[in-house]
Amino acid sequence: MSSNPGHEGALPHEEHGAHEDAGIGRFFFGRVPAGVHGGLKQYGLLAIFLAIITLVEFLIIVPEGLQGSSVVIAPLVILSVIKFFCVVAFFMHLKFESPLLWQIFVAGLALGLVVALSLVLLFGVFRPTPRAFSENRQAPFEHHAEEKPHYEALVVPTPCPVGACPTPGGNVPAPTGSHPGQALFVGVGGCSACHTIDGVAQGILGPPLNGIGSAAANRLPGYSAEEYIRESILEPDAHAAGTADGLSQDYDGNLMLSTMAGILPALSDEDIENLVDYLLTLQ
Amino acid sequence: MAHADTTHAPPAHEASAHPPAHEEETNTGISHRKLLMWVFLGSDCLFFGSLIATYMVYRGQSIVGPYPIDIIDVPITTISTFVLLMSSFTMVMAVAAARNGNQKRLIQWLVCTIVLGGGFIGFQVYEFNLFRVEGLRYETNLFSSTFFTLTGFHGAHVTLGIFWLICLAVISARNPAGRPSGEDVDIAGLYWHFVDIVWIVIFTLLYLIGGFDAGPDVGHAAAQGWQWITGIIT
Numbered sequence: 059m060s061s062n063p064g065h066e067g068a069l070p071h072e073e074h075g076a077h078e079d080a081g082i083g084r085f086f087f088g089r090v091p092a093g094v095h096g097g098l099k100q101y102g103l104l105a106i107f108l109a110i111i112t113l114v115e116f117l118i119i120v121p122e123g124l125q126g127s128s129v130v131i132a133p134l135v136i137l138s139v140i141k142f143f144c145v146v147a148f149f150m151h152l153k154f155e156s157p158l159l160w161q162i163f164v165a166g167l168a169l170g171l172v173v174a175l176s177l178v179l180l181f182g183v184f185r186p187t188p189r190a191f192s193e194n195r196q197a198p199f200e201h202h203a204e205e206k207p208h209y210e211a212l213v214v215p216t217p218c219p220v221g222a223c224p225t226p227g228g229n230v231p232a233p234t235g236s237h238p239g240q241a242l243f244v245g246v247g248g249c250s251a252c253h254t255i256d257g258v259a260q261g262i263l264g265p266p267l268n269g270i271g272s273a274a275a276n277r278l279p280g281y282s283a284e285e286y287i288r289e290s291i292l293e294p295d296a297h298a299a300g301t302a303d304g305l306s307q308d309y310d311g312n313l314m315l316s317t318m319a320g321i322l323p324a325l326s327d328e329d330i331e332n333l334v335d336y337l338l339t340l341q
Numbered sequence: 342m343a344h345a346d347t348t349h350a351p352p353a354h355e356a357s358a359h360p361p362a363h364e365e366e367t368n369t370g371i372s373h374r375k376l377l378m379w380v381f382l383g384s385d386c387l388f389f390g391s392l393i394a395t396y397m398v399y400r401g402q403s404i405v406g407p408y409p410i411d412i413i414d415v416p417i418t419t420i421s422t423f424v425l426l427m428s429s430f431t432m433v434m435a436v437a438a439a440r441n442g443n444q445k446r447l448i449q450w451l452v453c454t455i456v457l458g459g460g461f462i463g464f465q466v467y468e469f470n471l472f473r474v475e476g477l478r479y480e481t482n483l484f485s486s487t488f489f490t491l492t493g494f495h496g497a498h499v500t501l502g503i504f505w506l507i508c509l510a511v512i513s514a515r516n517p518a519g520r521p522s523g524e525d526v527d528i529a530g531l532y533w534h535f536v537d538i539v540w541i542v543i544f545t546l547l548y549l550i551g552g553f554d555a556g557p558d559v560g561h562a563a564a565q566g567w568q569w570i571t572g573i574i575t
Contacts, residue, residue, distance in 0.1 A: 097437060105430035109423060116419045119549050126410070126553030138545040142538050149433045150534045151527075156371050159379045166383020170390025177394035 090154060104148050111137050239336020242329055248321055249333070255340065264314060271340040288334045294318040378528045382535045389539050392494060393546060396487040401554055403482035412475055413552035414468070421464035422544045425499075428457035429537040432506075432530050439526035444513055447526065451510040454533065458503045465496045484554075488547065495543060498536045505529050 084090055085100045096104075115137050124130050147153040152160055240258065244250040250259030254266040274283035274290075278297060281289075289296050294314050325333075367373055435450035469489070477485045509521050509529055 095437060095440060096433075098434065101430055101433045101437070105427060108426050108429075112419065112423055112426060115545070115549055116415070119415065119553075126550075131550055134545050134549050138541050141541045145429060145534050145538050145541070149429050149537075150531055156369070158369055158371060159376070162376070162379045163383050163386075166380075166386040169383075170386035170388075173387060174390040174394035174397070177391070178397050181398040 086148070095151070095154070096148065101149070104144060108141055108144060111141050237332075237336045237339060239332040239334070239339075242325075242333055243336060247325065247329065247333065252317065263317075267337060267340060269340055271338040274337075283338060284334060287337050288330065291318075291330060291333060292322070372524060374528055375524065375531075378531050382531065385535065385539075389491075389495070389542075392487075392491040393542065396491050396547065396551075399483040399487050400551055401556070403484040403556060405482050406556065407472075407475055407477045407481070408556050409484060409488075409547075409552050409554040412472055412477055413548060414471075415548050415552050417464065417468065418544065418548050421461050421468075422540065424457050424464070425461045425537055425540050428454050428461065429534050431457060432533045436523070436526050436530040439521065440523040442523075448510055448513050451506050451513070451526075455503055455506050455510065458499055458506070458533075462496060462499055462503070465492065465499075491547070492543065495536065495539055498539070502529070502533050502536055505532065 081088075082100055082103065085096050086104075115134055118130050118133060119125050146163070152163065242249070243253075243255070244259055250261055252261040252264035254260055254262065254268065256268050270287065271283060274281075274286040277286050286297065367376075369376060431450050431453040435447055435454060438444075438446035438450055472485070479485060479489050506529060509526060512521055
């Protein structure tokens with residue numbers, strides 16, 4: 059097209075014929091003066107080349123053994139980098155522009171890459187905790203085309219924000235006719251956001267309370283189970299559960315204090331008694 | 342035009358093989374609008390770099406499905422990638438037509454580009470809707486949030502580009518003797534190609550490599566990659 063300067067509806071700003079049509083070899087590989095542009099031949103060839111690369115990329119991951127395999131990462135990345143720079147150099151004309159534009163674009167690109175790499179290194183390599191967290195909390199997914207997908211019901215308990223636990227929405231609902239203390243535990247009390255009781259709640263930020271009714275009696279000499287539980291609720295740091303009881307995990311004491319401080323004022327004395335009563339039933 | 346000499350910058354038309362008569366003299370020898378577009382594209386690299394990195398960081402971290410392997414359709418997206426790639430070709434032809442002053446061809450190539458861009462958006466709307474029906478909403482899991490944010494912003498860029506090209510086509514059709522100038526189309530073309538190269542990266546990382554990710558399983562390629570990098574560092 060560029061070898062055939064316009065003849066219909068000419069634009070007044072352009073000087074026709076001022077630029078030459080570089081040969082294909084020179085266009086792609088040679089040194090050409092500024093102002094040289096390609097035409098249908100050059101751009102068409104490049105488009106076919108890019109389409110072939112895209113096809114090759116697709117064919118690479120067709121064999122099932124290669125899908126998601128780390129073997130294909132390098133070839134795929136190399137192919138897309140080739141595509142990327144072909145478009146930048148020829149479609150975006152950067153090969154034929156002032157070096158200043160290269161520098162500007164590459165500076166932005168390099169900054170973007172550094173930011174991306176830093177993020178990935180920070181969260182993906184140096185701090186692997188989130189991945190371990192996910193592994194422990196994973197829920198299976200299965201396809202159910204017709205019915206409502208069951209994973210919608212599988213909402214994971216929200217870790218409570220520092221200060222106050224929200225009313226948990228996603229825990230296993232209390233069975234009907236359950237203990238009023240259990241209703242408090244999974245309901246407005248907010249306990250279930252942090253504590254686990256098998257079949258009732260799945261919190262992980264605080265110690266699990268399975269069998270606390272019997273275990274509490276042996277926690278401290280001189281304390282009955284009831285006294286121990288009540289005091290643990292009212293003064294969360296009085297008998298911090300954790301390593302001493304053979305639990306595998308340490309808990310965040312500051313988070314516990316601030317969270318419990320947000321919850322306690324909302325509970326009446328009767329609520330506390332109901333909770334203690336309920337926890338005592340856990341044998 | 343190729344000189345960046347600020348002290349003795351020659352008038353743009355002396356260095357340029359195709360001097361746009363209206364172009365003002367700048368001390369970089371590059372028109373301000375074009376320079377600004379490249380600065381913007383450089384900064385947009387940062388924008389998309391951050392979104393892509395966020396996706397990669399949260400890869401394999403979703404604890405509820407659907408996961409990419411349940412839902413990503415690579416063949417369909419390969420077709421839409423091809424469509425967007427071809428729109429880059431028609432766009433560069435439109436730029437060449439504008440530079441040659443061939444108004445009729447310019448409009449034809451612009452319309453081709455608009456149709457192909459619209460086709461790409463059509464594929465994306467189809468894909469998003471399919472995901473919604475399959476139960477993958479924006480807030481479903483980390484995969485859906487990062488996926489929709491990244492591809493959604495890219496789709497918004499394409500949509501904006503389509504509007505831009507429609508404006509150029511309408512202007513050329515209504516005012517054959519005046520605008521758009523070659524540079525007007527050139528700048529729109531730069532934006533359009535940039536959107537294409539962003540998709541080249543997204544297609545490779547999210548579909549070809551990440552499209553087979555399952556749940557929080559350390560066995561997938563990314564985790565192996567991390568272990569490999571960690572092995573080198575430590």
